[in-house]
Amino acid sequence: xxxxxxxxxxxxxxxxxxxxxxxxxxxxxxxxxxxxxxxxxxxxxxxxxxxxxxxxxxxxxxxxxxxxxxxxxxxxxxxxxxxxxxxxxxxxxxxxxxxxxxxxxxxxxxxxxxxxxxxxxxxxxxxxxxxxxxxxxxxxxxxxxxxxxxxxxxxxx
Amino acid sequence: xxxxxxxxxxxxxxxxxxxxxxxxxxxxxxxxxxxxxxxxxxxxxxxxxxxxxxxxxxxxxxxxxxxxxxxxxxxxxxxxxxxxxxxxxxxxxxxxxxxxxxxxxxxxxxxxxxxxxxxxxxxxxxxxxxxxxxxxxxxxxxxxxxxxxxxxxxxxxxxxxxxxxxxxxxxxxxxxxxxxxxxxxxxxxxxxxxxxxxxxxxxxxxxxxxxxxxxxxxxxxxxxxxxxxxxxxxxxxxxxxxxxxxxxxxxxxxxxxxxxxxxxxxxxxxxxxxxxxxxxxxxxxxxxxxxxxxxxxxxxxxxxxxxxxxxxxxxxxxxxxxxxxxxxxxxxxxxxxxxxxxxxxxxxxxxxxxxxxxxxxxxxxxxxxxxxxxxxxxxxxxxxxxxxxxxxxxxxxxxxxxxxxxxxxxxxxxxxxxxxxxxxx
Numbered sequence: 107x108x109x110x111x112x113x114x115x116x117x118x119x120x121x122x123x124x125x126x127x128x129x130x131x132x133x134x135x136x137x138x139x140x141x142x143x144x145x146x147x148x149x150x151x152x153x154x155x156x157x158x159x160x161x162x163x164x165x166x167x168x169x170x171x172x173x174x175x176x177x178x179x180x181x182x183x184x185x186x187x188x189x190x191x192x193x194x195x196x197x198x199x200x201x202x203x204x205x206x207x208x209x210x211x212x213x214x215x216x217x218x219x220x221x222x223x224x225x226x227x228x229x230x231x232x233x234x235x236x237x238x239x240x241x242x243x244x245x246x247x248x249x250x251x252x253x254x255x256x257x258x259x260x261x262x263x
Numbered sequence: 264x265x266x267x268x269x270x271x272x273x274x275x276x277x278x279x280x281x282x283x284x285x286x287x288x289x290x291x292x293x294x295x296x297x298x299x300x301x302x303x304x305x306x307x308x309x310x311x312x313x314x315x316x317x318x319x320x321x322x323x324x325x326x327x328x329x330x331x332x333x334x335x336x337x338x339x340x341x342x343x344x345x346x347x348x349x350x351x352x353x354x355x356x357x358x359x360x361x362x363x364x365x366x367x368x369x370x371x372x373x374x375x376x377x378x379x380x381x382x383x384x385x386x387x388x389x390x391x392x393x394x395x396x397x398x399x400x401x402x403x404x405x406x407x408x409x410x411x412x413x414x415x416x417x418x419x420x421x422x423x424x425x426x427x428x429x430x431x432x433x434x435x436x437x438x439x440x441x442x443x444x445x446x447x448x449x450x451x452x453x454x455x456x457x458x459x460x461x462x463x464x465x466x467x468x469x470x471x472x473x474x475x476x477x478x479x480x481x482x483x484x485x486x487x488x489x490x491x492x493x494x495x496x497x498x499x500x501x502x503x504x505x506x507x508x509x510x511x512x513x514x515x516x517x518x519x520x521x522x523x524x525x526x527x528x529x530x531x532x533x534x535x536x537x538x539x540x541x542x543x544x545x546x547x548x549x550x551x552x553x554x555x556x557x558x559x560x561x562x563x564x565x566x567x568x569x570x571x572x573x574x575x576x577x578x579x580x581x582x583x584x585x586x587x588x589x590x591x592x593x594x595x596x597x598x599x600x601x602x603x604x605x606x607x608x609x610x611x612x613x614x615x616x617x618x619x620x621x622x623x624x625x626x627x628x629x630x631x632x633x634x635x636x637x638x639x640x641x642x643x644x645x646x647x648x649x650x651x652x653x654x655x656x657x658x659x660x661x662x663x664x665x666x667x668x669x670x671x672x673x674x675x676x677x678x679x680x681x682x683x684x685x686x687x688x
Binding site: 123131172235 | 364
């Protein structure tokens, strides 16, 4: 599926307003991801063409940033903090419980396509450790507990 | 000293408990934008002079005097070529243990915006960009809303301002890497000099200030520099948005006079958790060296902490009680710094994963005495400033080198069977 005319227009607009096509590459990737959940090879090529930048240029940028997804992700992405303040408050027990419950490891998506679990640098939720940010609005959740994991998932993230 | 009660907490006093940001009208009802009005009646040099007199040090980690940084910016017509000058507000908070800018962006976006307008005026900047990390989407939304409201109300004047959401790389927080990121490059730090004020974004004069620094600027203007600097216990002006996390009973952000001690901050968090006894703490996030119980009464500001052999950094404390393993903490920090190396220079690209592997092996009980020697060698050789291209490496080595110095016996103890704390548990 190719990028919608509306999205292409917004990418061109970003290029006009954000200091040129190169400077708009990240914004373009973000917009594609917002609409499609991730950035496929085909969409990457389309964005490069629309901006008039090299495919390698935009790909090198896409792979530099950890939150530009180059493979499909689940409906809800759980970004679990692996910072030290969370570790000191039991984040690894929460990690183990989440992995057991979901049946996946970091960087993986559940078979039903509902959840992707990713570890992430300190999410600035140290006062709610152990913490995670979830979903498209990156909602901060915490303090998490191994026992609370089921409730968290059933509560609909 | 502990009976000091400022009448208001300038930085966070207006924040709502649920962090819901104010609308423009609500913010103005609380006195918002009066500092902007006052500052725009002053010349840029007068604003800089007030910030200098307020003794405001940058809050991003290095503690460089804000006014001095601003004075590097050329006046219009004084820089070669033509084009905009930039003010960049750095909201790429990703330091382990740092959670202060999240509050300022989410709950107090108009305060950030006020500071940005005033700072742009003082630095002759014609465009401002607020860069915010992707994980802070609530902050991104709040800032975008605030900018939209202020623009509609005509409060921005000729200043062009926008939010640039980043996408998850720690090194973007380094000011020259941040500029590379904005230009659409992989965020690898630039050589300095030239400093951004001489050649920054697209070669134009650029100032990069931390969110907290910018948020304090309106209060310098509205309180006056003397009252502002008088909020501090030390010769570094203002209040500080401290954070305390890790092994404390109620981890939290605390706005307090600059120079407040760890003892007071930890007490306000209900004390140390775990076994209740302090082993060690990092005074300013992951990239700062460990201090000990003997530093509980040290005034926490940039100068005092540096003289004690660590760094004040972000001013967000990470606390370890006696049952927490400092080697485990350093191991997790090291995984993070190794992962976040941009890969440009060899000591960082190769040295950090090497150190990380040894630390993990120590924890698992598979490390040898030779590994520990190698770890000491990495810290000694790669730690000092100037051994790597940027400060990421030195920052990553700070907790390691200080842990090796402070907890050498515990490292040795890990050679036989891994983490003793883990064996106890």
